[in-house]
Amino acid sequence: MELQAIKVFQEIEEGDIEFLSDLEKAADRFEWIPDDRLTKISDLPEQDIEYRLSRLNKFNLVTGGMAKYEGYRILPAGYDTLALWNLAQRDILEAFGRALGIGKEADIYDAITPTDERVAVKFNRLGLSFKSLKETRSYSPKHGWIDASKDAARREFQALKKLHPKVEVPEPIAYDRHVLVTSLIEGEELSEVADIDLPEPVLDEILRNVKEAYKTEIIHGDLSEHNILTKPNGEVLIIDWPQWKPADHSEAEELLRRDVKNILKYFRRKFQIDRDLEEVLEEIKENSD
Ligand SMILES: Nc1ncnc2c1ncn2[C@@H]1O[C@H](COP(=O)(O)OP(=O)(O)O)[C@@H](O)[C@H]1O
Ligand SMILES: [Mg+2]
Incomplete structure (x- = not known):
């Protein structure tokens, strides 16, 4: 497409x-x-x-x-065009490529910078799905999809700026309106990986990154096997941060618990690795103040 x-x-x-x-x-x-x-x-x-x-x-x-x-x-x-035009004017994008992933709430394309680097371009489409269009019957200019999508790009850029390079995330490059540009990751979604030779170290590496993010006072808030990219050498990258919450947020504990629970559940089901949720949470929160 x-x-x-x-x-x-x-x-x-x-x-x-x-x-x-x-x-x-x-x-x-x-x-x-x-x-x-x-x-x-x-x-x-x-x-x-x-x-x-x-x-x-x-x-x-x-x-x-x-x-x-x-x-x-x-x-x-039209909004896509305005954003791409500006990003090209700013010498951030030179040529546009093909679709990398059509996500739940975004379309991701690859592109080339003027210095020939490959980057990922995320076009946010919050609230543009058929279902939510039906739900929001009255169009309100102030809270339309574009405002929500601009917020998402700004928030994700902000999170990546704080996290990179301490946490394994794509490098933030720029954003304009609802469009976010980051480094391109040549990896596979964890959910798509048929088998992993050594699943234990991969799980440890994910949890180490969750802990590192928590030290930076950031909780992902939508962590799952769909928002983790893995490389053949066992490296992992955590993507898709627009809904992040600060560690002092009233729902922070709950979100961290849900994030970790999702991951443990996936590794239990797929690789029969059994870890205790409470122990893992303790370990993540240890020495992080
Ligand atoms: N930096 C990137 N490099 C390579 N592929 C990416 C990158 N960011 C996203 N993708 C691909 O696009 C998909 C959707 O991106 P994501 O940021 O998770 O948006 P969504 O909110 O739509 O889930 C990802 O699951 C992944 O396959
Ligand atoms: Mg995602």
């Missing part, structure tokens, strides 16, 4: 981006940006507005609709 924003990126002009940015600013105030406000919002003559709208429509970056009156809204691909 190719991302719409990547597909049309080569054809995008600076004028398209400027007009999209104007729409983005107005989106704070309008569910549908009214047709008759576009002159004021963009400061462009009518003819230019029509030209830009027809292009953005053709690229599937905006959509028109009828509320009380005719108006426009930026589609997720």
Whole structure:
């Protein structure tokens, strides 16, 4: 699957981006940006507005609709385009690649930097799933998917900055809006690994990293075999940190317990390794103050 924003990126002009940015600013105030406000919002003559709208429509970056009156809204691909444009301007991204993983709440693609490094680009899509769209019947501009997704990118970047390189996590490189760029990990999701030669040291290495993160006063909050990447040499990396909580959070203990429980449960079921949850938790909290 190719991302719409990547597909049309080569054809995008600076004028398209400027007009999209104007729409983005107005989106704070309008569910549908009214047709008759576009002159004021963009400061462009009518003819230019029509030209830009027809292009953005053709690229599937905006959509028109009828509320009380005719108006426009930026589609997720439009926000993707704005973020990619900025990341390219900042010399962070040079070329875009293929899908690495379509997750629960994000699409991850690989990309190349101007210095030819391969990176992972995470497009957050919080609350865009079919189910949650049905649940949030009224669209509220302030709490739409884009705001939640921007928060997620910012929070994950913040966590990775604190954790890297003490804890084995992807290196944070940059973020823009809802898009996060990190180093690319050539590994396999733990859940996908058919068998591990030496599961005990892998479990120990995961728990060592959980402890190291806890020392940094960070609790993952969504730890499972799906958010751990393993390499053939037994190295592990913990990914997907947007929901992290500080160690002094009121639910911190509960979240740490759940994180560790998930991992122990997986290793018990899959590798018949039996560890006592309370003992492991004690060991993680030891010497961490
Ligand atoms: N830095 C990375 N390098 C390589 N693959 C990654 C990286 N980050 C994520 N992935 C892949 O994309 C999947 C989804 O990413 P994740 O951050 O867990 O988002 P989600 O919230 O959608 O679960 C991961 O399970 C993994 O397979
Ligand atoms: Mg995940």
